[in-house]
Amino acid sequence: MSSWKNVYQKWDSFQKLDPSLKSELEKIKDHKVELEDAFYKELTFGTGGMRGVLGAGTNRMNIYTVRKAVNGLANYLLANRVNVKDRGVVIAYDSRYMSQEFAIEAATVLGAYGIKASVFDAIRPTPLLSYAVRHLGTVAGIMITASHNPPEYNGFKVYNEDGGQITPDEATEIIEAIEETENELTVPVMEQEEMEERELLHWINDEIDNAYLVELQRISRMEPEEQKQDKGLPIVFTPLHGTANNLVMKGLEQLNFSHVDVVEEQVKPDPEFSTVESPNPEEHQAFTYAIKQGQKSNASILLATDPDGDRLGVAVKNSSGDYQVLTGNQLGALLLDYNLAHSDPIVLKTARMLKTVVTTELGRAIADSYNVETIDTLTGFKYIGEKIRQFDATGETFVFGFEESYGYLISSFARDKDAVQAAVMACEMAYYWEKQGKTLLDALSDLYVKHGYYLEGMSSLTLKGKEGSDQIATIMDEIRHNPLTEIAGVKVEQIEDYEVGERTLLNEGAKKEAIQLPNENMMKFVLEQDSWVCLRPSGTEPKIKCYYGVRGETSADSEQKLASLKEDMDQIIHEIRSFSEK
Structure with missing residues (x-):
């Protein structure tokens, strides 16, 4: 048996x-x-x-x-x-x-x-x-x-x-x-x-x-007198049937954001998440109800937190009057820039910004412009939390941490991604830019003009059960043992194998160097033209994920580069699966 x-x-x-x-x-x-x-x-x-x-x-x-x-x-x-x-x-x-x-x-x-x-x-x-x-x-x-x-x-x-x-x-x-x-x-x-x-x-x-709410108020970059002033910024918030409603609403209230509409259909906790296909603010369908309510109230910003309140999605109006959902990388870049621009220069001398290896390189460019060092971690906010703990001993100062999957941490009184902190700071940031006559999209455009048109994407393949688990292992084994040297016609400069902790520099005669990070089943290919691709099995779902990043001269240039990378990687993975099934 x-x-x-x-x-x-x-x-x-x-x-x-x-x-x-x-x-x-x-x-x-x-x-x-x-x-x-x-x-x-x-x-x-x-x-x-x-x-x-x-x-x-x-x-x-x-x-x-x-x-x-x-x-x-x-x-x-x-x-x-x-x-x-x-x-x-x-x-x-x-x-x-x-x-x-x-x-x-x-x-x-x-x-x-x-x-x-x-x-x-x-x-x-x-x-x-x-x-x-x-x-x-x-x-x-x-x-x-x-x-x-x-x-x-x-x-x-x-x-x-x-x-x-x-x-x-x-x-x-x-x-x-x-x-x-x-x-x-x-x-x-x-x-x-x-x-x-x-x-x-x-x-x-x-x-x-x-x-917690006492600590939350302290992260504000506004002067105490401005915190007390009534703020007319129209906001729509949905907790997507989850846990964040109470703290987000109280956090906004204590900074006197008085025009906050909650999506009533989604405020009640509901284990079925009955009004959404998926309770994930990364997916645009999660904003359907918030967008309808935002259109009625002419809201400047829409907020959506996931069920356990650690991820935040944000949408703002574009030039056409439609709501555009920001990516996790875009919101992270905006929060980082706002945070550093309103920080004490003395603090910035020992400041460190933390991001994961699959998070936008725009974050590094922004941090560099403030002379703040960027430290990369493995995928997963646990590694950012671990690094903050090390700072307690080294005297380095944590100023911001984020990952592409809608996770942000502004202050280290919590040691995991915090959608409550991010929601309150996003509204404060939108209020600041509105006073300058700009939307968050305008502020984002300014960052692109200054640093380059960074664009990222992610695709995932769900393979359930024991058979699916075996297929995921086969894909990773093939990529690891027959590494790519070119993707979408762009040459690979570096191959980073995080499972063995080794980086291979192809443009330096295949020179090897150690990666000073914990081992994890993940492969990253750093390409010419400021592009990269990373392949990683999910640690929590039956999926294999492929991350992409590019930097172009224009928005259209970036979109074309990203599409080419995705198309080629989809084909590569399809061929591996087809061959393994024979």
């Missing part, structure tokens, strides 16, 4: 199996493909946590996979941190199916070890969890969320005592501790009532929110 069938039978015969999961197993017992996918492996715990489809099985998000992960985390903390039981762990959750239940399950596992759990009494955004770890001085944080994934997903993210996502080294040790848990079905838990009686379970109401 195959191993996955053994695991399935263990679950199916477990007398105390959760009734809803037992019912689901009964429904799929005759569907071999579904059963195999549910049990052929354990849900992967990556560098920040795990994310998967809700349901029965070891390869699904359910109370048993959550318990196993927390059991490993508890053992890791007790072995590697001090005063774990007293400092405890803070837990937050979003608006998805089972989020509150998973948060309580996590707490009850901690309780079995005598570890105090502080759990928010209602949904909260991810950046508030990051802040809460630091504010409360807990030993770790847990966020139950699947970010902007479809409704059938949920997830589990772990934060270290600094408030950042766990580092790769920490993740490795936690994974080892998780793997030592032999049976996910029999992980010990303490009943919620007993935890409350023994004061091991503390419910958090609004004390963390209020402390």
Whole structure:
């Protein structure tokens, strides 16, 4: 009998199996493909946590996979941190199916070890969890969320005592501790009532929110008197059925932005995200309702946050009177420039801007113009958070961090991307430029004229299940072992293989040099003409992603260069898949 069938039978015969999961197993017992996918492996715990489809099985998000992960985390903390039981762990959750239940399950596992759990009494955004770890001085944080994934997903993210996502080294040790848990079905838990009686379970109401809002007001670049003035900038905001409504609205209110319309159809938390195809502000369809409302109120800026409140999308009116959604790279460049232009020159002497290796090079050009050093990290905001922690020891000053996928951090009182900070700062920035007689698109155009027409894109290929996972591995292996020397007729100058941490300089006789970053399954090709291509499997979804970046003399020039890169890479990937299927 195959191993996955053994695991399935263990679950199916477990007398105390959760009734809803037992019912689901009964429904799929005759569907071999579904059963195999549910049990052929354990849900992967990556560098920040795990994310998967809700349901029965070891390869699904359910109370048993959550318990196993927390059991490993508890053992890791007790072995590697001090005063774990007293400092405890803070837990937050979003608006998805089972989020509150998973948060309580996590707490009850901690309780079995005598570890105090502080759990928010209602949904909260991810950046508030990051802040809460630091504010409360807990030993770790847990966020139950699947970010902007479809409704059938949920997830589990772990934060270290600094408030950042766990580092790769920490993740490795936690994974080892998780793997030592032999049976996910029999992980010990303490009943919620007993935890409350023994004061091991503390419910958090609004004390963390209020402390966060104090810090949020401090990021403003306006003078105190201007902060107090009423601002007539018309704003439309949608939390896309998620967690950010309360903090964004209060953050804008305390800076006296008084003309804010909330998209009523999307303000209520809804695990189905019933008014959008996908609750992802990166996708333009997520702005459909906000655009309709913006047209009615003649709004200057539209804001959309993803369900767990760590990503922000922004749309503004163009010269035709239509709303144009800014890319994550464009908004990041604008926020960076506004931030640096309004920073104390003394601060800028030790300032560092952080971005990922697949984020626009326009950010580097802007930082250079203010004599601010840019530091690249791997893809994922956890690496930006880790770098900020290093700055605490080196004396370097964090001034801004961003990634192309709509993640921004302005102040390091939180250590993960923060859509609340970004939303408030985006409105302040739009208000500033409006006083200068400009829109954010005008300000962006000025940056292009000054630094060049940078343009970026990303395409992804979804390949689900075990077969899809194998195809993704095949594509990466082929690209790695037969690296490209030309893409769309443009010569490759450098090949960067992040899995082995090595850069090959083709224009210097294939000279090798080390990449001083953690290892990750990613390949980047730096081309002539200030262009680049990067191929990377997603760490949270069954996708392989291809990122592109170009710099042209004009907008049309950039668009043509980008289209050529994409077309050629699509063909290359198609040929690899076709050959592997023969």
